[in-house]
Amino acid sequence: MAEPTEFPHIKLLNWFKHHARSLPWRKEYRPYDIVMSEMMLQQTQMVTALPYFERWTQRWPNWESLASASEDEVLGMWEGLGYYQRARRLLKLAQVIVNEHGGTLPSNEAQLIQLPGLGPYTTAAISAIAFNQVAFPIDGNVRRVLSRFCSDATLSPSRLQDERFEKLMLPSFKSTQNKRGLAQAMMELGALVCSPKKPQCDTCPLQRDCSCASPEKAILFPVKKTKAKIKPLTVCYVWVLTPKGIPLRQRPNNGRFPSQWEPVVIETDSEKNATEHIEGKLRSSDIIWKPTFIRNFTQFKVTWKEGFLPMSKTNLFKNYEFFQPDELKKLNLVPVMAKTWNLHQAEFI
Ligand code: SF4
Numbered sequence: 001m002a003e004p005t006e007f008p009h010i011k012l013l014n015w016f017k018h019h020a021r022s023l024p025w026r027k028e029y030r031p032y033d034i035v036m037s038e039m040m041l042q043q044t045q046m047v048t049a050l051p052y053f054e055r056w057t058q059r060w061p062n063w064e065s066l067a068s069a070s071e072d073e074v075l076g077m078w079e080g081l082g083y084y085q086r087a088r089r090l091l092k093l094a095q096v097i098v099n100e101h102g103g104t105l106p107s108n109e110a111q112l113i114q115l116p117g118l119g120p121y122t123t124a125a126i127s128a129i130a131f132n133q134v135a136f137p138i139d140g141n142v143r144r145v146l147s148r149f150c151s152d153a154t155l156s157p158s159r160l161q162d163e164r165f166e167k168l169m170l171p172s173f174k175s176t177q178n179k180r181g182l183a184q185a186m187m188e189l190g191a192l193v194c195s196p197k198k199p200q201c202d203t204c205p206l207q208r209d210c211s212c213a214s215p216e217k218a219i220l221f222p223v224k225k226t227k228a229k230i231k232p233l234t235v236c237y238v239w240v241l242t243p244k245g246i247p248l249r250q251r252p253n254n255g256r257f258p259s260q261w262e263p264v265v266i267e268t269d270s271e272k273n274a275t276e277h278i279e280g281k282l283r284s285s286d287i288i289w290k291p292t293f294i295r296n297f298t299q300f301k302v303t304w305k306e307g308f309l310p311m312s313k314t315n316l317f318k319n320y321e322f323f324q325p326d327e328l329k330k331l332n333l334v335p336v337m338a339k340t341w342n343l344h345q346a347e348f349i
Contacts, residue, residue: 004150008209009172009182015205016185019192021046024053029180031105031130032062035093038125039086039117046191052081063103066094089117107131128183134173137183138162141190147222148194151211156222194218233300236274237265237337238287238307241348244314245322248331261331264317271303282316284309290344295336306340308348325349 020026023046025033036056040049056077060066066074071091078087093116097105105126106112112123127135138146146165147156154161169186173179193204199218201207212218240247246263253259266278271292279285287307295302314322323331328341 007172011205012185034130063094063097067098092116129180132180142186145190145194148212148218149210155225234271234274234303236278236305239263241310242314245324247317247320249320257334260334
């Protein structure tokens with residue numbers, strides 16, 4: 001099927017009318033309820049969040065009552081939902097709304113985003129669902145539905161992908177009076193029909209227009225970014241103390257630590273190999289080793305092993321320059337090496 005350029009929002013709205021779950025905040029669409037539900041549903045399943053929503057809104061039915069609660073009370077009511085920062089943010093939000101906005105949540109998206117604890121997604125969800133405005137909240141469910149609907153192979157999630165979806169959906173949001181219904185219908189379809197592992201394409205209102213249209217094809221989307229594998233790396237470096245000074249060399253101007261200075265070093269995937277190699281390179285097993293330590297980088301888990309070696313020979317270091325110990329502080333050394341040098345050099349100099 002050709003790439004869809006229009007979204008069949010009327011079919012989706014009809015489906016939503018008949019299949020929407022009955023949820024407490026959908027009775028009146030009070031802005032207070034919508035904010036509470038959106039915050040509770042972040043990182044939390046609907047079935048878990050529902051009883052919390054009921055208890056919370058009975059105890060604090062509006063901004064004023066919530067604003068006068070104590071942090072201890074709020075955290076106690078939140079207990080078991082996790083990510084407690086959300087509860088603190090709701091309390092702070094209630095206080096700002098009462099103290100600075102006369103107890104009324106602003107309906108303007110530009111004002112909403114300025115409020116504490118509301119990010120771009122929550123702001124869009126509140127604008128659409130509470131205030132029925134043109135705003136498009138893209139959560140994981142919506143992203144899945146649309147990446148399947150368009151067979152979008154962009155690595156997901158990405159800004160590029162979201163922009164594409166916004167462009168596709170904007171005419172639908174502008175043309176319908178029921179913007180809150182459309183925003184919720186997208187989420188609901190993702191939760192109930194276009195599910196991650198078992199999409200029910202045969203009962204889906206979008207099937208005739210969807211470029212996947214079958215579970216076999218649908219489960220290939222969204223195309224997820226694969227996490228880079230973390231590789232082990234041991235960096236063994238030795239400060240060789242010769243009568244001429246300490247041999248150092250500059251790293252290449254690309255790759256890790258570009259153009260920074262380092263002593264004699266071996267990098268391998270295991271500590272044992274690194275030690276053996278560097279002892280072979282320096283033709284000595286008299287290296288005095290300091291305790292190893294580990295630092296994690298994006299693609300590597302690096303074990304750093306530092307050694308010191310007093311040595312009278314200087315002919316092993318053809319591509320190195322020699323520096324006196326007090327000159328090292330002026331050099332741009334690899335930061336970890338500079339740090340350990342400063343920590344341990346006094347024992348040897
Ligand atoms: Fe998802 Fe299938 Fe519906 Fe397409 S037809 S939106 S893949 S459930």
